Amino acid sequence: MLRAEGVSREFGSGDAVTRVLHDCGVEVFAGQTVAIVGKSGSGKSTFANCLSGLDKPTTGRITLLGHDLATLDEKRMARLRAEHIGFVLQKDNLVPTLNIEENVAAPLIMSGVKLSAALKRAREALDQVSLSHRARSWPGQVSGGEAQRAAVARACVNEPSIVFADEPTGALDEENGLVVQKLFRAMVKERGAASVIVTHDLDLAQGADVVVRMAKGTLVASGWFG
Ligand SMILES: Nc1ncnc2c1ncn2[C@@H]1O[C@H](COP(=O)(O)OP(=O)(O)OP(=O)(O)O)[C@@H](O)[C@H]1O
Numbered sequence: 001m002l003r004a005e006g007v008s009r010e011f012g013s014g015d016a017v018t019r020v021l022h023d024c025g026v027e028v029f030a031g032q033t034v035a036i037v038g039k040s041g042s043g044k045s046t047f048a049n050c051l052s053g054l055d056k057p058t059t060g061r062i063t064l065l066g067h068d069l070a071t072l073d074e075k076r077m078a079r080l081r082a083e084h085i086g087f088v089l090q091k092d093n094l095v096p097t098l099n100i101e102e103n104v105a106a107p108l109i110m111s112g113v114k115l116s117a118a119l120k121r122a123r124e125a126l127d128q129v130s131l132s133h134r135a136r137s138w139p140g141q142v143s144g145g146e147a148q149r150a151a152v153a154r155a156c157v158n159e160p161s162i163v164f165a166d167e168p169t170g171a172l173d174e175e176n177g178l179v180v181q182k183l184f185r186a187m188v189k190e191r192g193a194a195s196v197i198v199t200h201d202l203d204l205a206q207g208a209d210v211v212v213r214m215a216k217g218t219l220v221a222s223g224w225f226g
Pocket of ligand 1: 040042045047
């Protein structure tokens with residue numbers, strides 16, 4: 001499903017180059033949840049962004065859903081995202097000019113699903129994260145935790161093959177954190193999808209099949225719990 005080898009990422013140029021990732025690799029199979037853990041600043045988000053194609057590594061090779069990411073142009077990458085990949089980003093998850101149900105429906109509409117059918121599925125996805133009552137609210141009117149649950153609903157609405165989630169429970173209380181954990185787990189185990197989750201949440205990490213620990217831009221350990 002996902003394979004990365006020799007991934008490094010540098011920012012800046014000339015004397016001001018900062019190397020944030022060094023020779024990182026990981027393999028993710030269908031039916032697996034992989035948690036990426038480590039201290040703040042260790043490179044987790046940078047690595048996850050490279051794995052999902054949101055960022056380009058400086059060196060290394062990443063194969064996602066059968067595609068070498070280096071060979072995909074923006075248009076093909078956008079299509080792969082809309083049809084097969086779910087994202088929960090660390091911030092700025094929702095489009096402020098769309099209401100909550102429109103935000104959740106967006107990946108379906110981009111994949112060509114009719115508006116009425118997309119909105120219906122969006123409301124079902126919102127129901128799964130106990131957010132039906134917020135369907136017509138605007139992102140500016142909901143709490144941080146509600147926005148995060150809406151982002152989780154949006155990431156799962158198109159039944160993606162793989163979900164990348166950066167701190168998906170960071171703004172949630174224990175109960176809602178558990179709801180999100182169960183949703184991801186069901187998606188992975190029942191549909192044979194995969195998820196890659198950057199997290200500081202120990203419960204979420206312990207529920208993963210594989211935990212990858214990062215320190216100073218390198219992978220220092222990985223453990224199998226499946
Ligand atoms: N665009 C950028 N330009 C320069 N440095 C960057 C850039 N993006 C990230 N970095 C640096 O790379 C390092 C790793 O950042 P990253 O966000 O990947 O860490 P993280 O482990 O996800 O942290 P956190 O848990 O706090 O979210 C940090 O020192 C950060 O300042």
